[in-house]
């Protein structure tokens with residue numbers, strides 16, 4: 001519950017690399033997400049090459065924080081021979097959220113950058129990373145040691161909840 005409330009979109013980062021053991025913890029959180037039929041269609045690209053990070057804001061209009069972020073994780077789906085082709089975006093969403101919660105729990109900062117279903121963003125990322133057409137980049141998570149603080153949030157709204165009928 002602490003990580004859920006503490007997680008905020010953090011878009012300013014200190015100039016400090018993230019140690020490999022933390023990256024691995026974060027990836028483990030992503031891979032522990034639920035998936036339809038336990039398909040686990042996800043693959044992850046860890047990006048810490050400054051030249052590559054700097055290419056993304058050239059076509060993704062809401063990703064300027066990548067100029068400052070020491071790293072990003074691209075969540076991708078392998079859509080070849082999936083048993084439940086309708087569900088891979090939900091699977092990748094669950095993995096993305098698990099990653100964001102792990103980042104918050106480790107006192108790092110991160111933000112979800114939307115990719116799929118924007119075709120232009122999908123194509124550009126496939127080009128940059130040399131991905132085949134049936135590997136779909138779903139989201140980017142920018143991350144780093146936070147250089148901004150945001151209060152934990154509690155936006156519970158009882159009007160959004162109904163019981164037993166609409």
Ligand SMILES: Cc1cc2nc3c(=O)[nH]c(=O)nc-3n(C[C@H](O)[C@H](O)[C@H](O)COP(=O)(O)O)c2cc1C
Pocket residue numbers: 007008009010011062063111112113114115153
């Ligand atoms: C599917 C999705 C796509 C998003 N895309 C972006 C994005 O491209 N750039 C960005 O800065 N934030 C993006 N966000 C983060 C939202 O702006 C943020 O979650 C929202 O404003 C709520 O703030 P909070 O995360 O601090 O609670 C995205 C979030 C989601 C779930």
